[in-house]
Amino acid sequence: MSQTAETARKAEHDDVRKRWLLSAPALAIIFMASIGPLLVVVVYSFLTPGPYGDVKWAFSTDAWISVFLQRDIFEGTLGIADAHLQIFLRSVRLSLFTTIATLAFGFPTAYFIATRPQRTQALWLFVITIPFWTNLLIRTFAVQEVIRNEGILNTALVGLGIISAPIQILYTDWAIAIGMIYVYLPLMVLPLYASMEKLDFRLVEAGYDLYATRFRVLTRIIVPLVKPGIVAGSILVFIPSLGAYVTPRVLGGGKQMMLGNLIELQFGAGRNWPLGAALALTLTVIVMVALLFYVRYAAQSERRHG
Amino acid sequence: MPETPERNAIEVRGVSKVFGFGPDKVVALDDVHVAIRENEFFTLLGPSGCGKTTLLRLIAGFDFPTDGEILLHGQDIAPLPPHKRPVNTVFQSYALFPHLTVAKNISFGLEMLGRPKDEVDARVDEMLKLVRMEELRNRSTAQISGGQQQRVALARALAPQPKVLLLDEPLSALDYKLRKEMQIELKRLQHETGITFIFVTHDQEEALTMSARIAVMSAGNILQIGSPEAIYDRPAVRFVADFIGETNFLEGSIEERAAGGARVRISSGAVIDASVAEGFQPSGRVTVVVRPEHARLSAEGGQLAGRLSNIVYFGTDTHFHVELDGGGEFIVRRQNARDDRGTARIGDPVSIVIGAGAAQVLRD
Structure with a gap:
C-alpha cells in the first residue's frame, strides 16, 4: 500500500474516532435522559409489586394483564378492565377535544398576529406568553375559581338572570377540557404563528383575484400552506393533554380521572409500581400510534393537494 | 388593418387614492382620468412611486378608491371585491401557489368559478399549449425556472378568460434576453386572445415596444396618454420628454x-x-x-x-x-x-x- 493511501486511511480512522468522541456528551445525555429511564420502566413493568411500594425482583406479567383485564372477585374469570378502558377513552376523547378546540381558537389568533405590522407582532407574542410566567397549579386554581358553583361565571350568570341556579361545571369533563384548553392554547398559537408568519400574503391576493371567496382562500390556500404549523401545534397540544395530571386532578376532582392520574395512583396510594409502569408504557404507545396516524394522514393529504 | 373597436374596456373617472390620515397621509392617485379601449395593449409607465401599481390594484380590487369611479364596460366595479371582477392579475412576484402543480395552478380560477370538469381540463390543456408548457404540467411550481413560472402565471391569469388582464411589472425579474423573448410572447398572447391588457412598467423601452397606447404617470397624475410614437416624438411636458428616451x-x-x-x-x-x-x-x-x-x-x-x-x-x-x-x-x-x-x-x-x-x- 502506498504511503499516501496509508495516511488517508489513518486520517479517516482518526476522523471517525474524533466524531464519536465529540458526540459522546450528546449520546450520554440521550441515553441517561431518554433511553435509560424508559428501560427502567420496561423492566419494572415485568416485576412484582412490593408490599410498601417499590418492586420485588420476581418476573411477572400480572401488571400487563391488569392493564387491560380484571379478575372478577366472585367468579375468578377474567374480563375487560372497564375502569381502565373508560379512563383511556376519556383521556383520548378529552385530548382530541382540547386539540380541536385550541386549533379553533388558536388559528384566528395566530392569523391576527401574523397580519399585524412587524413591530406589533412581537408585542402580541409577548402577551401570548405571559401566562407561562405563572405556575401551572396557580393558573389551574384560577380556572377553578372562575367556573366553580359560587365562582365568577355562575354568580354573574345567576345575577344577570340568565340561569336560575348555578351550572355544575367543576368536577366534570367540561371543567377538565376548559382547563386544558386554557393551559395549552399558547402551545398551539406559537407554531401556527411561526408558519403563518412565513406565509406570502400575495398568494392570498392571488386567490381572491382568481375568484376564490374568503372561505375558499382559507381552505384552498392558507390552510394547506400553514399545515406544518397545524401539525406541530396539534402534536404539541395532544401529547401533554393525554398525560395531563394537574388539570384533571384539580378540575376533575379526582373523580374524573385521566391516564396521568391513574398512573400517579399506582405509584402512590395504589402501591403497584409495576402496574404504574405498564400504564405509563401504554400511554407512550398510544401517543406513538396517534402520531404515526396523524403524520401519515398529513403526508397523504399533502400528496392529494400537491 | 382591423378597425379598433371604440368601446371602452376600462374607464377610470376622477379616481383618487389616499393612504393614511392627517400629516402622514400620502396621495397615491390624484383625480385620475383614463379610458382604456377594448382589445388594447395599454401601458401605465412611470418611475416607482408614481401611482401606477396603485391604479392597477384599484382596477383589480385589492384596494378601493378614496374617490371616483372605475367602469368595466360601463359598469361601476369600484365597490366589488376582487373575486367578483372579471379581471385577472399577473403579479410581479408571480404569486404561484407553491402547494399546487403547474396544471392545478392554471385550473384554480376555473374551479373557483365552478366550471364543469371537462371544460376545466380542456381549458388547462389549451392554456398549457398557448404558453408552451405542456411537458411541465405535473411539475411543482418550485421546480421550474423563472421564465417558466412567468408563463404559468400568465396562463393562470388567462385561463378564466378575463375581460381585462392586469400585468404588474411581470418581466422585471427576468434577465435581459428572456425579457426580450417574453415581450414578444406577451404581444403574441394579447393578439391571439384578444383580451385587453393593462401593463405596468417603469421600463420605457418595454413600454414603447409593446404598447398600443401609453399613459405616462408621475406623482399620482397621468401626464400624457398617447401612442408610443406620440409619446416619444411629441412629449407634452418636460417630465415625459425626460423620462422617455x-x-x-x-x-x-x-x-x-x-x-x-x-x-x-x-x-x-x-x-x-x-x-x-x-x-x-x-x-x-x-x-x-x-x-x-x-x-x-x-x-x-x-x-x-x-x-x-x-x-x-x-x-x-x-x-x-x-x-x-x-x-x-x-x-x-x-x-x-x-x-x-x-x-x-x-x-x-x-x-x-x-x-x-x-x-x-x-x-x-
Whole structure:
C-alpha cells in the first residue's frame, strides 16, 4: 500500500474516532435522559409489586394483564378492565377535544398576529406568553375559581338572570377540557404563528383575484400552506393533554380521572409500581400510534393537494 | 388593418387614492382620468412611486378608491371585491401557489368559478399549449425556472378568460434576453386572445415596444396618454420628454406664433421652428425639445453651432456631445455604418442641423 493511501486511511480512522468522541456528551445525555429511564420502566413493568411500594425482583406479567383485564372477585374469570378502558377513552376523547378546540381558537389568533405590522407582532407574542410566567397549579386554581358553583361565571350568570341556579361545571369533563384548553392554547398559537408568519400574503391576493371567496382562500390556500404549523401545534397540544395530571386532578376532582392520574395512583396510594409502569408504557404507545396516524394522514393529504 | 373597436374596456373617472390620515397621509392617485379601449395593449409607465401599481390594484380590487369611479364596460366595479371582477392579475412576484402543480395552478380560477370538469381540463390543456408548457404540467411550481413560472402565471391569469388582464411589472425579474423573448410572447398572447391588457412598467423601452397606447404617470397624475410614437416624438411636458428616451432641452423665448407651431429664439441667439401641441398657446420663455437622432452634424449651415466635446460609441450608434456656443450641451445621435465612420474629432467646430418638425415646444 502506498504511503499516501496509508495516511488517508489513518486520517479517516482518526476522523471517525474524533466524531464519536465529540458526540459522546450528546449520546450520554440521550441515553441517561431518554433511553435509560424508559428501560427502567420496561423492566419494572415485568416485576412484582412490593408490599410498601417499590418492586420485588420476581418476573411477572400480572401488571400487563391488569392493564387491560380484571379478575372478577366472585367468579375468578377474567374480563375487560372497564375502569381502565373508560379512563383511556376519556383521556383520548378529552385530548382530541382540547386539540380541536385550541386549533379553533388558536388559528384566528395566530392569523391576527401574523397580519399585524412587524413591530406589533412581537408585542402580541409577548402577551401570548405571559401566562407561562405563572405556575401551572396557580393558573389551574384560577380556572377553578372562575367556573366553580359560587365562582365568577355562575354568580354573574345567576345575577344577570340568565340561569336560575348555578351550572355544575367543576368536577366534570367540561371543567377538565376548559382547563386544558386554557393551559395549552399558547402551545398551539406559537407554531401556527411561526408558519403563518412565513406565509406570502400575495398568494392570498392571488386567490381572491382568481375568484376564490374568503372561505375558499382559507381552505384552498392558507390552510394547506400553514399545515406544518397545524401539525406541530396539534402534536404539541395532544401529547401533554393525554398525560395531563394537574388539570384533571384539580378540575376533575379526582373523580374524573385521566391516564396521568391513574398512573400517579399506582405509584402512590395504589402501591403497584409495576402496574404504574405498564400504564405509563401504554400511554407512550398510544401517543406513538396517534402520531404515526396523524403524520401519515398529513403526508397523504399533502400528496392529494400537491 | 382591423378597425379598433371604440368601446371602452376600462374607464377610470376622477379616481383618487389616499393612504393614511392627517400629516402622514400620502396621495397615491390624484383625480385620475383614463379610458382604456377594448382589445388594447395599454401601458401605465412611470418611475416607482408614481401611482401606477396603485391604479392597477384599484382596477383589480385589492384596494378601493378614496374617490371616483372605475367602469368595466360601463359598469361601476369600484365597490366589488376582487373575486367578483372579471379581471385577472399577473403579479410581479408571480404569486404561484407553491402547494399546487403547474396544471392545478392554471385550473384554480376555473374551479373557483365552478366550471364543469371537462371544460376545466380542456381549458388547462389549451392554456398549457398557448404558453408552451405542456411537458411541465405535473411539475411543482418550485421546480421550474423563472421564465417558466412567468408563463404559468400568465396562463393562470388567462385561463378564466378575463375581460381585462392586469400585468404588474411581470418581466422585471427576468434577465435581459428572456425579457426580450417574453415581450414578444406577451404581444403574441394579447393578439391571439384578444383580451385587453393593462401593463405596468417603469421600463420605457418595454413600454414603447409593446404598447398600443401609453399613459405616462408621475406623482399620482397621468401626464400624457398617447401612442408610443406620440409619446416619444411629441412629449407634452418636460417630465415625459425626460423620462422617455434621451432628449436635448433648449431654453428660449417665443418670437412668433403660427398655426400648430412657433418660431423660438433660443439663448444662443439662433432661431428654430418648433411644433406646438394642439390647444396650447405658448408665450414668453419656453423649453424646446429635440431628440438626439432627429438632428445631424454638418460642417456648416445648421441652426446651432458649437464645438465637439465628446464622442461615445455604442455599437449600433454613436453619440456626439456638442458644447453649444451660447452655452449648454446638445447630443446628436448617428446610426453607425461599417463603411462610414465619419471624420469628426473632439474639439472640431461643428454645426447642428435640426430636421423639419423635430423640435417641439413643451407645455411647462
